Amino acid sequence: MQTQAHPSNGHSSPMSDSPSLNPQMLMLKHLAALDQRTRHELLQKRTSSNFTLGMAVISGTLNLDSGVGAYAGDAEAYDMFEPFFGPLIAEYHGFSGNHVTDFDVTKIPTDPVDPTGEAIVSTRIRVGRNLKNYPLAPMISKEQRLEIMERAAATFKEKFTGDLAGDFYPLEGMDESVREQLVNDHFLFKQGDRFLEVVGANHDWPSGRGIFHNADKTALVWTNEEDQFRIISMQKGGDIRQVFDRLARMVAILNDALPFAYHEKYGAITSCPTNLGTAMRASVHVKLPFVSARPDFKQLAQDLKLSIRGIHGEHSESEGGVYDISNKRRLGVSEVEAVLTMYEGIKRLLEIEREMAAKAAA
Ligand code: ADP
Numbered sequence: 001m002q003t004q005a006h007p008s009n010g011h012s013s014p015m016s017d018s019p020s021l022n023p024q025m026l027m028l029k030h031l032a033a034l035d036q037r038t039r040h041e042l043l044q045k046r047t048s049s050n051f052t053l054g055m056a057v058i059s060g061t062l063n064l065d066s067g068v069g070a071y072a073g074d075a076e077a078y079d080m081f082e083p084f085f086g087p088l089i090a091e092y093h094g095f096s097g098n099h100v101t102d103f104d105v106t107k108i109p110t111d112p113v114d115p116t117g118e119a120i121v122s123t124r125i126r127v128g129r130n131l132k133n134y135p136l137a138p139m140i141s142k143e144q145r146l147e148i149m150e151r152a153a154a155t156f157k158e159k160f161t162g163d164l165a166g167d168f169y170p171l172e173g174m175d176e177s178v179r180e181q182l183v184n185d186h187f188l189f190k191q192g193d194r195f196l197e198v199v200g201a202n203h204d205w206p207s208g209r210g211i212f213h214n215a216d217k218t219a220l221v222w223t224n225e226e227d228q229f230r231i232i233s234m235q236k237g238g239d240i241r242q243v244f245d246r247l248a249r250m251v252a253i254l255n256d257a258l259p260f261a262y263h264e265k266y267g268a269i270t271s272c273p274t275n276l277g278t279a280m281r282a283s284v285h286v287k288l289p290f291v292s293a294r295p296d297f298k299q300l301a302q303d304l305k306l307s308i309r310g311i312h313g314e315h316s317e318s319e320g321g322v323y324d325i326s327n328k329r330r331l332g333v334s335e336v337e338a339v340l341t342m343y344e345g346i347k348r349l350l351e352i353e354r355e356m357a358a359k360a361a362a
């Protein structure tokens with residue numbers, strides 16, 4: 001991500017060589033669906049942090065290939081612009097009721113999802129969180145980010161003990177080679193996300209951004225990227241239950257220590273509407289050489305309520321038939337259900353993979 005001194009996405013002008021329009025972009029659909037009067041009224045409103053509907057839709061306006069194309073600058077935006085956000089959120093998550101939470105790890109099967117241990121490279125589960133009474137990434141000030149980072153670092157130091165004990169590393173002043181290594185090893189967020197750039201979420205980079213991790217980098221927390229907190233549990237292999245158990249412990253500790261923003265209907269407040277609810281993305285890096293070559297791979301994943309990403313996260317490509325597969329819905333499912341969606345979906349994809357491999361070998 002670039003600083004404000006180098007705005008835009010690395011293109012000379014945001015639109016000059018913009019990727020082609022995604023006609024299914026949710027923002028366009030739901031902005032167009034508003035009746036003229038409502039749209040006009042909403043366009044004149046401002047939240048207390050000065051966020052507008054225009055700012056909510058700017059990312060998709062300048063990144064035409066967006067899947068969603070909208071962000072919120074504060075929690076209030078979800079209520080103030082409800083006629084826009086409500087239907088968009090309901091469509092993405094396939095749900096319009098109230099969020100429910102369940103971190104009961106005993107509900108996750110003990111059977112390994114990949115008994116051979118050969119297909120799943122690594123497992124990662126993250127949730128996003130933001131503090132009450134602060135704007136979200138697009139509207140937060142440099143001072144507020146620093147305040148949050150300091151509070152976060154002190155909390156990690158005091159509250160994460162035993163296997164969770166570790167250190168916090170601010171990005172400001174971090175050696176560039178260390179930062180790059182953390183990104184390449186999948187521990188740290190990338191720099192220069194063009195979707196976040198245009199909504200202002202990369203302001204003052206790298207000030208206030210940082211990463212906590214324990215000694216073996218299985219418990220991590222990012223500060224002030226797309227959300228103020230991304231709480232992450234990850235490890236090599238496919239032990240989903242162990243990864244979930246560690247995450248649940250981290251979330252419980254931080255929930256007690258920090259006043260996170262929760263919405264009665266939308267659960268955890270996050271800057272991207274796709275993360276509301278559990279704000280949980282449970283993923284595996286999994287080798288699927290046969291399944292991924294099928295023309296209906298995307299549809300297959302969609303039917304299993306899964307999202308496919310590349311090996312370096314969102315908007316990246318696969319390498320060597322390894323994909324990042326995760327639960328798509330985060331709202332309308334509990335944390336346990338989000339993980340079970342991933343577990344069952346991967347189990348099914350691995351069955352198909354084995355069948356296809358056996359046929360090819362016959
Ligand atoms: P997020 O998961 O927070 O929405 P990204 O999709 O950008 O954000 O992923 C962040 C980083 O986490 C990337 O480097 C990505 O490769 C890594 N990652 C995601 N899932 C896994 C996994 N199962 N194993 C290892 N690394 C992963």
Ligand code: CIR
Pocket residue numbers: 059065066067068069070195272274307314
């Ligand atoms: C987009 O609209 O494509 C980006 N703003 C990212 C949206 C969230 N990610 C996702 O649904 N996979």
